[in-house]
Amino acid sequence: MNMLLLAGDVDPVAKAVESLLSDVSGFQRLTAQEFVGIEFGSDDVLLLGENWVSSELVAEAGLPLVGMIQHLGCTPSPVLLSIASRSDSQVIVAGIAPSIAPRVANRVIGFTGPLTVRPMPSWGVIGVGEVGTEVAKKALATRSSVGIAEIRTPRSGLLTELGVRRHSLDLLVAGSDVITIHVHAGPTASPLISDRELRLMKSDAVLINTSDSSVVDGEAVIEALERGEIAGYATDCPSDVVSAADESLADSGKLIITTNPLTNQIGAPQQIAKYVIANVEAFKSKSTVRGVYEPVDFPTIGDPSFWSSRMSPRQD
Numbered sequence: 001m002n003m004l005l006l007a008g009d010v011d012p013v014a015k016a017v018e019s020l021l022s023d024v025s026g027f028q029r030l031t032a033q034e035f036v037g038i039e040f041g042s043d044d045v046l047l048l049g050e051n052w053v054s055s056e057l058v059a060e061a062g063l064p065l066v067g068m069i070q071h072l073g074c075t076p077s078p079v080l081l082s083i084a085s086r087s088d089s090q091v092i093v094a095g096i097a098p099s100i101a102p103r104v105a106n107r108v109i110g111f112t113g114p115l116t117v118r119p120m121p122s123w124g125v126i127g128v129g130e131v132g133t134e135v136a137k138k139a140l141a142t143r144s145s146v147g148i149a150e151i152r153t154p155r156s157g158l159l160t161e162l163g164v165r166r167h168s169l170d171l172l173v174a175g176s177d178v179i180t181i182h183v184h185a186g187p188t189a190s191p192l193i194s195d196r197e198l199r200l201m202k203s204d205a206v207l208i209n210t211s212d213s214s215v216v217d218g219e220a221v222i223e224a225l226e227r228g229e230i231a232g233y234a235t236d237c238p239s240d241v242v243s244a245a246d247e248s249l250a251d252s253g254k255l256i257i258t259t260n261p262l263t264n265q266i267g268a269p270q271q272i273a274k275y276v277i278a279n280v281e282a283f284k285s286k287s288t289v290r291g292v293y294e295p296v297d298f299p300t301i302g303d304p305s306f307w308s309s310r311m312s313p314r315q316d
Contacts, residue, residue, distance in 0.1 A: 001026050001043045001044065001045070001284055002026045002027075002028065002041070002043075002044045002045070003021060003024065003026055003027045003028070003044075003045045003047060003280060004027075004028055004029075004030055004035075004038065004044065004045070004046050004047065005017065005018060005021075005027070005028070005029045005030065005047040005049075006029075006030050006032070006035050006046065006047070006048055006049060006052050006058070007029075007047070007048070007049025007050075007052060007072060008049055008050075008051070008052065011049045011050060011072065012263055012264060012268075012269040013049070013050075013072045013073075013096075013263050013268075013269045013272050013273060013276075014047070014049045014072055015269065016269035016270050016272065016273035017047060017072065017273045017276055017277070019273070020273055020274070020277055021277070032052075032055050032057040032058055033057060035057065035058060035061055036057055036060065036061040037061075038061075040064035040066055040067050041066065041067060042066045042067055042090065043067060043284075044064070044066075044067040044068075045067060045068045045069075045070060045280050045283060046063070046064060046067065046068070046069045046070070047070050047072060047276065047280075048063075048069055048070065048071050048072060048073075048080075049072050049073065050071075050072060050073030050074070050075075050261075050263075051073065051077075053077045053079045053080055054077060054079075059079075063079065063080075063083055063091075064091055065083065065086070065088065065089045065090060065091050066090045066091055067091055067092075068091060068092045068093075068094065068280070068283045068289070069083070069091055069092070069093045069094070070094050070276055070279055070280065071093070071094065071095045071096065071293075072096065072272070072276065073095075073096070073263070074096065074100060074261065074262055074263060075185075075211070075212055075237065076093075076095055076184060076293055078185060078186070080093055080293060081093075081184055081185075081186060081293055081295070084292075084293040084294065084295055085295030085296075092283060092289055092292060093292065093293045094279055094289050094290065094291045094292050094293065095291045095292075095293055096272050096275060096276070096291060097129060097130040097131055097291045098130045098275065098290045098291045099271060099272045099275035099276075099291075100131075100262050100263075100268070100272065101130045101131045101133070101134040102134055103262045103265060103268065104131045104134070104135070104182075104210055104262060105131070105134040105135045105137070105138045106138070107210060107236065107258075107262065108135050108138075108180050108208055108210060109135075109138050109139070109142070111208050111234035111256055112178060112206070112208075114234075114253060114256050115206045115208075115231070115232040115234055115253065115256060116232075116253060117177065117178055117206055117232075118177065118204075120142065120143050120144050120145075121144055121176075121177035121178050122144065122145045122146075122147070122175065122176050122177045122178070123136070123139040123144050123145065123146045123147070123176060123177070123178045123180065124146075124147050124148075124149065124167075124172040124173060124175070124176030124178065124179045124180070125139070125146060125147070125148045125149075125180055125182065126148075126149045126150075126169065126172065126179065126180065126181045126182065126183060126192070127149075127150060127151075127181065127182035127183035127211070128148050128150050128154050128158065128182070129182065130291065131182045131210075132148070132150075132180075132182035133158065133162070135180055135182060136148065136162055136164060137162065139178075140162065140163070140164075146162070146164045147164060147165050147166070147167050147172050147175070147176065148164055148165075148166050148167070148172070149166070149167055149168065149169045149172040149304075149305065150166065150305060151183075151296055151305050152296070152305075153303065154166070166304055167304060168304045168305065169192075169197070169305065170197075170200060173193075173197050173200045173201055174200045174201070174202075176201075176202075176205060177202065177204070177205050177206070178205065178206055178208065179193075179201065179205065179206070179207045179208065180207075180208040180209075180210070181193065181207075181208070181209045181210070181211045181215055181216070182210065182211055183211050183215060184211070184212070184293070184296070185211070185212040185214045185215055186296055189211075189214075189215045190214045190215065191214060191215055191216055191217040191220075192215045192216070193207065193209075193215065193216045193217065193220075193221075194217040194220055195217060195220040195223075195224070198217075198220055198221065198224040198229060198230060199224075199229060201224075201229070201230050202230075203228060203229060203230065203231065204231045205230055205231060206230065206231050206232035206233065206234065207221065207230060207232070207233050207234075208233075208234045208235070209233075209234075209235040209237060210235065210236050210237065211237065212237055213235075213237045213238060213239035213242070214239075216235075216239075218238070218239035218240075218241035218242040219241045221233050221242065222241060222242065222245045222249070222255075225245075225249055225254050225255060226246075226249070231254065232253070232254045232255070232256070233254070233255055233256070234255075234256035234257075235256075235257060235258075236257075236258045236259065236260070236261075236262075238257045238259070242255070242257065243257065275290075278290075279291065
């Protein structure tokens with residue numbers, strides 16, 4: 001079993017992973033040039049740093065379709081999601097969501113302070129994977145009410161466990177005081193929130209995006225803020241349009257942007273590295289790998305998400 005690390009020199013998670021694996025047989029850190037000639041076997045693991053999937057050399061060589069790819073970054077690229085959904089792929093593609101979910105949830109809850117959200121608001125959580133579920137739990141702990149929207153059927157028992165109801169995207173957006181998004185970028189979510197959905201929101205509601213800049217129409221958000229159609233927007237993944245917005249929006253407290261990666265928080269790289277090593281060991285022992293990226297399919301008729309605004313009817 002080979003464990004091959006491809007990451008930037010200043011990647012804190014990669015450094016933490018390397019410190020734990022440096023003396024392990026089969027471990028090797030690669031440069032982009034060295035990666036081009038590598039052949040992968042079904043037992044091999046590629047530890048892939050943030051943004052390296054877009055490297056020209058890596059793109060030219062192609063990522064493996066066998067073995068395991070463990071992504072070390074917060075946000076998977078469309079290439080990784082595409083590989084995970086390919087019918088000819090025999091590779092397990094996993095992320096770090098289970099490790100960072102509590103940190104993301106804390107950031108989301110923290111955004112509500114500077115956005116001056118009223119006490120015990122109604123929350124709308126879009127996407128209930130590892131992160132969305134953690135956000136819902138923390139929101140419920142503040143004695144707020146929570147509803148969810150999810151393109152897939154949530155895991156058995158989750159809604160009962162949380163004590164929440166599932167809604168279509170439109171109903172959730174229209175009825176919530178806080179909308180928070182936790183989905184991967186992709187064909188059903190680029191953008192998921194556009195001018196249409198923003199006009200459904202309450203004028204005193206706020207939108208939070210910690211997923212990907214592409215899932216929200218940044219230009220539409222800025223226009224909605226300027227027109228007073230929504231009360232605020234907070235994100236740690238701003239698009240160029242959002243980053244270039246008039247400073248008056250930030251000064252007024254309507255626009256909150258942070259560009260400090262969660263992987264830079266104190267203790268985060270070491271925590272993530274331990275999770276990554278455990279995932280590699282799980283793959284090696286053929287047990288359950290956590291955080292696996294799954295292809296997103298269209299909902300079936302009768303599923304509440306079937307009628308949500310950005311989902312097309314299933315084509316059988």
